Amino acid sequence: MVALALTSAAAVVYARHGEIMSGDFAWVVIAGYGVLIAVFGLRGLAPYVSPVFEYARGTPFFELNRLYYAPLCLLIAAALAADFPYAAL
Secondary structure, eight states, X not given: OHHHHHHHHXXXXXXXXXXXXXXXXXXXXXXXXXXXXXXXXXXXXXXHHSGGGGGGTXXXXXXXXXXXXXXXXXXXXXXXXXXHHXXXX
């Protein structure tokens, strides 16, 4: 499921650079960008602002999540947000 979701995310970003942006389906790419920004942003913020990962406290995942996984998700969300205004062109 994760591989499918990441492949779909890559397809949205790839489509943004294709001819679909000049067609009738440009709104699909723009909506996809909005969804990707929200998903990666919320996933990146979750370990810091909600108790959703408290079940894992004391495990290696908990520390790796706070040190690497969540910041990576925030970085991806920021990169998508920086690219988003150009998606509407």
